[in-house]
Amino acid sequence: MSRSDELPVPQPTPGTRAFGLPGTLAQRWNAFAVAACGAVVLVMGYRHRWTNDDALIYTRAVRQILAGNGPVFNVQERAESSTGTLWQWLLAAGGALPGVSDPLRLAVALGLLLTVAGYLLALDGTRRMLRIHRPAGALLPAGVLVLLPLCATWDYATSGLETGLSFAYLGGAWWLLVRARTLRAAHEAPADRGRPTLAPTAFALGLGPLVRPDLALVSGVFLAALWLLWRPPLRTTLGWAGAAAALPCAYEIFRAGYYGVLVPLPALAKEASGTQWQFGWDYLRNTLDPYLLWIPLSLLAGYIGYRAYGVYRAYRAHRASAVAGAPAAPETSAALGTSATGGAPATPDASAAFGTSATAGASATPDTSAGLGTSATAGTPATPDTSAGIDTSATAGTPATPETSAALGTSATTGTPATSPTSAEPGAPAPPGTSAEPGGAVTTGTSATPGTTGALGTPATFDTAVTPGSPAAPGTVTPGTAAPVGSAIGGGSAVGASLPHGVPVRRWVRWWGGTRDGRAVSRPYTADAVLVGAPVAAGLLSAFFVVKIGGDFMHGRMVLPALFLLLLPIFLLPLGRAATVLAGALAAWAVVCGLLLRPPLESPDDPRIVFDSHTVYQRVLGDTHPVGQSAHTERRLAFSDAARHTLRTGRHALVLRLPHDAGYPVVPLAPHVRAPVAAAEARLGHAGAVLPLDGFVIDTLGLSNPLGAHTEPTSRRKAGHEKPLDRAWVVADVTAPGTRVPGVDPDRVRAARHALTCGPLPELLASAREPLTPGRFWSNLTGAWDRTRFRIPADPVEAERRLC
Numbered sequence: 001m002s003r004s005d006e007l008p009v010p011q012p013t014p015g016t017r018a019f020g021l022p023g024t025l026a027q028r029w030n031a032f033a034v035a036a037c038g039a040v041v042l043v044m045g046y047r048h049r050w051t052n053d054d055a056l057i058y059t060r061a062v063r064q065i066l067a068g069n070g071p072v073f074n075v076q077e078r079a080e081s082s083t084g085t086l087w088q089w090l091l092a093a094g095g096a097l098p099g100v101s102d103p104l105r106l107a108v109a110l111g112l113l114l115t116v117a118g119y120l121l122a123l124d125g126t127r128r129m130l131r132i133h134r135p136a137g138a139l140l141p142a143g144v145l146v147l148l149p150l151c152a153t154w155d156y157a158t159s160g161l162e163t164g165l166s167f168a169y170l171g172g173a174w175w176l177l178v179r180a181r182t183l184r185a186a187h188e189a190p191a192d193r194g195r196p197t198l199a200p201t202a203f204a205l206g207l208g209p210l211v212r213p214d215l216a217l218v219s220g221v222f223l224a225a226l227w228l229l230w231r232p233p234l235r236t237t238l239g240w241a242g243a244a245a246a247l248p249c250a251y252e253i254f255r256a257g258y259y260g261v262l263v264p265l266p267a268l269a270k271e272a273s274g275t276q277w278q279f280g281w282d283y284l285r286n287t288l289d290p291y292l293l294w295i296p297l298s299l300l301a302g303y304i305g306y307r308a309y310g311v312y313r314a315y316r317a318h319r320a321s322a323v324a325g326a327p328a329a330p331e332t333s334a335a336l337g338t339s340a341t342g343g344a345p346a347t348p349d350a351s352a353a354f355g356t357s358a359t360a361g362a363s364a365t366p367d368t369s370a371g372l373g374t375s376a377t378a379g380t381p382a383t384p385d386t387s388a389g390i391d392t393s394a395t396a397g398t399p400a401t402p403e404t405s406a407a408l409g410t411s412a413t414t415g416t417p418a419t420s421p422t423s424a425e426p427g428a429p430a431p432p433g434t435s436a437e438p439g440g441a442v443t444t445g446t447s448a449t450p451g452t453t454g455a456l457g458t459p460a461t462f463d464t465a466v467t468p469g470s471p472a473a474p475g476t477v478t479p480g481t482a483a484p485v486g487s488a489i490g491g492g493s494a495v496g497a498s499l500p501h502g503v504p505v506r507r508w509v510r511w512w513g514g515t516r517d518g519r520a521v522s523r524p525y526t527a528d529a530v531l532v533g534a535p536v537a538a539g540l541l542s543a544f545f546v547v548k549i550g551g552d553f554m555h556g557r558m559v560l561p562a563l564f565l566l567l568l569p570i571f572l573l574p575l576g577r578a579a580t581v582l583a584g585a586l587a588a589w590a591v592v593c594g595l596l597l598r599p600p601l602e603s604p605d606d607p608r609i610v611f612d613s614h615t616v617y618q619r620v621l622g623d624t625h626p627v628g629q630s631a632h633t634e635r636r637l638a639f640s641d642a643a644r645h646t647l648r649t650g651r652h653a654l655v656l657r658l659p660h661d662a663g664y665p666v667v668p669l670a671p672h673v674r675a676p677v678a679a680a681e682a683r684l685g686h687a688g689a690v691l692p693l694d695g696f697v698i699d700t701l702g703l704s705n706p707l708g709a710h711t712e713p714t715s716r717r718k719a720g721h722e723k724p725l726d727r728a729w730v731v732a733d734v735t736a737p738g739t740r741v742p743g744v745d746p747d748r749v750r751a752a753r754h755a756l757t758c759g760p761l762p763e764l765l766a767s768a769r770e771p772l773t774p775g776r777f778w779s780n781l782t783g784a785w786d787r788t789r790f791r792i793p794a795d796p797v798e799a800e801r802r803l804c
Contacts, residue, residue, distance in 0.1 A: 026138040033141050033572070034123045040148050041119050045112045045157025049625050051104055052554075052617050055160025056632060056685025057081050057703065058088055059103040060693075065092040066103075067693055071258075073704040076674055076696050077768040080264045081684070081704035084162030085251060086210045104160055108627045111164030115157040118167030119144070122564070125175035126571040129531060132182055138575040140583040143567035146296045149594035152287065152556025155614040158627070162212060166561055169211045173222050174535055174568050176201045177229075181531045184229050199243040202226060206244030210251060213267055214545055218538045218565065219244070225534035229527055256784035257777040260706075260767030263788060268709040269702035270720045276550030279608045279716070283551020284543070286610045287559040290599045296589050300570060303582045532569045539565030553719045554613045555599045609718045633689045638664055639681055640690045646677050647692070654734055655679040656727060657700065658743045665743065670736045680730045682721075698734070700725045706768045707733065707761075711794045728752045728796045752796035759803035760790050 057073070061082050064072050071088065073081040082088040094110060095103045127139060147153050156163040183196050205226065208219030223244055227237065256262055263272075288294060542562035552558040573579040602611035618624055623631050633640065642655045642664040652673075653666045657680055669678055675696035681687035684699045691697055702708030702723045713722035727744045732752035740746060755761060764787060767780050780787075793799040 024136070026136060030127060030139050030572075033139065034120065034127065037123055037141055037144050037148060038116050038120045041153070041157060042112065042116045044148075044154040045115060048151075048154040048614060049108055049112070049158040049627050050155070050614050050617060051108060051158070051160035051627055051632070052613050053632070053683050053685035055104060055107055056629065056689050058084075058091060058107065058160065058162075059629065060685070060688035060697075061088055062091045062095055062103045064693055065089075066095050069693065073688065074675075074696050075694050077706065078259050078772070079704045079706055079768055080255065080259045080261075081266065081699075083264050083266045084165065084210075084212055085264075086207065087162035087165050090165065102628050104629045105627055107160040108158045111158050111160065111162075114164035114168040118164070118169070118171035121168070121171035121175040122568055123571050125171065125178040126568060128175075128182060129178045129569070130572065130574060132185060132528075134574055139572040140575055140579050141571070142573040142579065142583050142586060143300065143570035144572070145583070145586040145590045146293070146300070146567055147560070147563060149590040149597075150291055150556065150560075151599055151612075151614075152560055155612075156557055156560060159614070161557075163557060163560070165211055166215065167564065169208060169215065170218065170561060170564055170568075173205050173208075173218065176204055177222055177225060177531060177534060180226055180229050181527055184527055198226065198230070199239055202240040203243040203246065206246075206248060209248045213263060213272070214542065215561075217541045217545060221534055221538040221541065225530050228530045253781065257781040258772065260764075260780035260784055261788045262784050265706065265709040266703050266720070268788070269723055270549070271713055271722065272549055274550070274713075275548055276716070277547060279550035279719070280547030282603075282606055282608060283610055283719075284547055284559060286551075286599075286603060286606070287556045291593050291597045292589070296586050299582060299585050299589075300567075303578060304570075306578065535565045535568040539563070539568075550608070550716075550719055551610070553609055553611065553721070555610055557613075608716065629689050632686055637686075639679070639683075639687070642666060643677065643679050643687070643690050651677070653677060654730075655681075656730060656741060656744075657681045658727065659724070662743055665741055667731070667735055667739055667741050669734055673734050678734055680725075680727070682724075696734070698730055700727075700730070706764060707792070710764060710790055711792045714794045723794065726752070726794060726796055732756060732796070748796045751800040755792075755796055755799040755803050757804075758800070760787070761792065761803060763787075764790065 061071055061073055064070065064075070065088075069075050070078070071080065071082070072078050090110070091103050091107055094100060094106045100106050123144060130139060158164070180198060180201055183198070187196070202223060205222045206219055208215035208217075208222075223240070227240070230236075232240070252262065255264075259265075261268065288297075539562045542565060543559070546552075546558045546562060573583065599612045601615055603609065617626060621631055621635060626632065638661070639655065639657055646653050646655055646666055651666070652669050654669050655677070656665055656667065658665070669675070673696060675694060677691060678696035678698060679687050679691055680698040680700055682700045684697065684701070684703055687697045687699075697704070699705040699708060701721050702711065702725065703720075705725065707729060708723055708725040711723050711725065715722050715724055726748065727741070728748035729752050731739065731741050731744055731749050733756065735741075737753065741749075756765070763783070767776075767783070767787060770776050793802055
């Protein structure tokens with residue numbers, strides 16, 4: 001087409017915009033929508049600011065680091081009590097700043113900011129994903145509306161735990177993955193200047209296990225998606241793998257040598273490798289039911305199903321028209337390998353899901369332009385972004401750009417000239433039914449380009465009709481039939497007939513990725529499927545893991561990351577009639593949920609305890625916003641009174657909490673215990689805040705106690721509290737022989753003292769309590785696997801019988 005034949009494109013009028021705001025009205029609306037969602041998280045998270053006992057576990061380890069004692073809970077033994085490794089070190093770095101005196105307040109502020117950052121990154125990532133194929137247009141909040149009105153979202157925006165960092169990691173990982181997809185599209189453009197460096201992206205994606213051990217699932221899925229988006233050569237793959245594994249592997253070596261085990265002690269205490277399906281399902285229901293989350297999730301599923309049905313109808317109609325050799329009906333101008341016919345108006349049914357194409361001479365309806373990929377109407381030159389969708393086709397009279405012919409099922413109809421690079425001499429038509437290069441099937445009067453198929457109104461489809469019994473040669477088709485899938489992509493070729501039925505593996509490989517100038521390229525539809533599928537797969541795996549291990553005792557905390565991941569690709573949707581109806585329905589539910597729906601305080605009728613931790617701590621502490629350490633320690637309790645009295649009198653003694661709060665006897669410590677005072681308490685964070693840093697806190701639930709963490713579980717009533725430590729073990733470990741304690745059976749104490757000298761138990765305690773010499777580090781490192789798997793009977797008498 002000569003330049004004189006090109007249709008003029010209206011240009012924006014130069015000059016200052018109204019109110020001096022940059023961008024179009026749609027751009028300003030999109031920025032407002034993203035900012036408003038972030039503001040809701042910020043405001044509601046601040047209004048629900050609080051901390052719990054588990055946050056105090058983090059801050060004691062942080063105070064030990066700042067005091068120069070290392071990442072330990074007690075000076076006397078090396079035990080890793082922090083589940084979130086990065087969160088612990090991030091708080092330690094912040095606590096070293098001038099003016100920061102209370103790490104707990106820092107945890108509240110930092111957690112809130114990271115949560116907001118995670119949501120903003122996630123929203124911007126989804127916006128960028130939609131912009132890959134839809135360069136302009138307004139976007140509506142959709143999936144994000146499911147999370148914003150939940151009390152659990154507001155509560156765990158702070159709490160002092162690592163949840164805020166988890167959201168920041170998930171949102172940042174999504175943003176980086178979308179960025180990798182956009183770089184992939186730019187890399188395949190004709191003006192490609194070389195492969196960008198994505199090793200920093202792989203490094204960031206690999207940090208999941210250090211944020212929380214269970215986020216290793218997310219890291220694995222996102223790293224696999226990054227590889228599938230690019231499919232780099234072996235050398236680059238190894239570089240990415242090294243970048244992703246560098247810090248987690250280095251810290252794992254440190255953990256094994258320093259602590260003597262392969263995972264943090266809370267993972268052992270909670271038996272994270274166990275299976276408790278019924279408890280996990282009850283925990284999931286405890287999150288979904290109070291908010292009526294089945295309603296918005298069903299609405300979203302219906303919307304996705306509606307779009308998927310549109311894709312299916314388009315494919316069936318398109319396949320039928322290709323087999324008959326007739327022009328496609330108007331309804332086939334939808335997605336997944338369909339192109340509009342000349343002069344036919346687009347119907348509402350043509351607006352299928354992730355890729356829609358308008359017809360020649362007709363303007364697209366609102367639904368026609370919805371989805372991940374949109375195509376230009378007749379008379380509008382297709383831009384690289386416009387034509388890069390999952391399946392975008394150029395229509396009659398539309399000059400195609402180099403990227404217009406790059407999508408699956410893209411066909412050049414009558415009168416559509418192909419652009420460079422061409423598979424024949426420039427401007428020379430190819431004979432009917434032949435192509436000059438593999439993958440470039442053309443018809444009479446249509447000049448061929450690699451990845452452009454001809455056939456007078458018959459677009460390329462998934463299934464290629466060939467003469468029975470005669471395999472098709474590369475790049476050739478029978479007249480009146482559709483070209484193979486491989487011929488629709490520049491430089492690739494598909495040998496034989498339809499892919500879904502009995503195609504050899506090598507042909508699937510060709511279908512999956514071809515080459516351009518010797519480089520691996522990604523099909524647009526494949527890349528988009530990988531991009532959208534990664535967070536969905538990661539979310540399903542996360543939900544599966546939470547249900548498998550039996551959930552948690554804090555309402556909603558473990559389900560939120562899985563919901564966040566599942567909803568990421570639909571946090572925002574392009575403006576359209578269906579999307580507007582969906583967003584309106586979700587907004588109505590969100591208002592009702594935010595104003596009226598609240599989680600139960602506790603679940604006494606369930607087989608396992610799950611409670612609203614935020615409300616419980618507000619009532620127990622008598623403080624609406626317990627955000628400082630003093631809010632937890634100033635309240636007088638029997639334990640704190642006994643511990644403080646022991647410190648004032650200077651006694652070298654143990655404050656022992658008996659089961660069921662039956663009493664707090666104070667008994668002398670053995671001479672070998674190097675601590676001014678010791679305390680055995682189930683509220684580990686509270687005990688760590690009351691006792692000084694050189695005090696010895698013995699956790700009776702095993703979260704920071706090497707002995708208790710390795711016992712066998714005996715209770716299923718509360719998640720993470722399944723290993724209550726028999727007090728006979730505590731008395732045998734830290735008191736002198738012959739010491740009698742009211743409420744503790746002396747025969748069980750005697751059995752425990754004997755068991756502590758038998759089997760692997762002495763080595764277990766030595767790995768945590770002996771001075772860390774090079775020899776000790778090596779012994780810990782080499783024995784970490786067996787030590788992690790070692791379990792002790794909870795009953796001292798049974799342990800003595802089995803070990804001795």
